[in-house]
Amino acid sequence: MKPLPPDLNSPTALHGLSAFTTIRTHRGEALLLSEHLERLEATCTFLDLPPPAADVPELEALPWGLLRITVTAEGTYYRHQPLLPPAVQPTGAGVLLSRIQVHPQLGRHKTGNYLPYILAQRHAERAGFFEGLLIDRGGNAVDGTRTGLLLRVGGRYLIPDGGLPSVTRAALLSELHAEAQAAPISPELLQRAERVWLCGSGVGVVPVVYLKADDWAKDYEAEWVGQEHAALKMPD
Incomplete structure (x- = not known):
C-alpha cells in the first residue's frame, strides 16, 4: 500500500468532478467548435464548475485530430492529438447492447465520472464489436460508449431519451434537413428500426450493420450518410 499522491487528492481525480468535450479537427480547424463549447458550458453549470475558457490556442495542422477540452475547478485544459481512422468494416459497424447502465442524472453530460462507458466499451471489444450501447434502468438503449445513437423507424428519425445531446448527430440531422424525436429506445424499437x-x-x-443483445440479434442494411461533411465523414 502506498500513500496517496497529492495530485490525486482532489475531487477531480477521486470522483471525476470534471466536464469535457471531444472535438474533431481538420488541418488545425476545430469543427463544430461553438456547438461543443455550448454543450460543455451547460455541463459546467450543472456541475457548478467555472465556464470553459473560449480562447482555443492555435492547433497543429494535423490532417485529422481530436481536441479534448476539460474543465475542472482549477481551470480549462486542452489536449490535441492525431485522429486515426476507426477500425470499421466497409459494410458498417457491429454493436453490442450491453447491460451496463448510465447514471440517471449524469447521462446527459460528459463528465469525468466515466466508468460505465469504459466497462461497456471493454465488454464490446472483448466480444469483437466496434461499439457497445449503455442502457437506462428500464433497459432502454441510451448511448454508445463514444457515440450517439440515431434510428430510423417507420420513416421517422428517433434519438434516445436521456442520453448525451450529440453534436455530431445534430450536425447530421441538419445536413439531412431532418428532425428527430426523443423517445425511449426499447429493445423492441431497435428490432423494428430500418x-x-x-x-x-x-x-x-x-451505419450499424449488426446489433447483438442477450437473447436476440438483428442485421441492418447499412447506409452511409453525411460523408461529404468534414465533421461527419470517416477520417481518411
Missing part, C-alpha cells in the same frame, strides 16, 4: 447510425467526433457517422 436503419441505425452511430455519431461521434472520433468516428463521424457510421
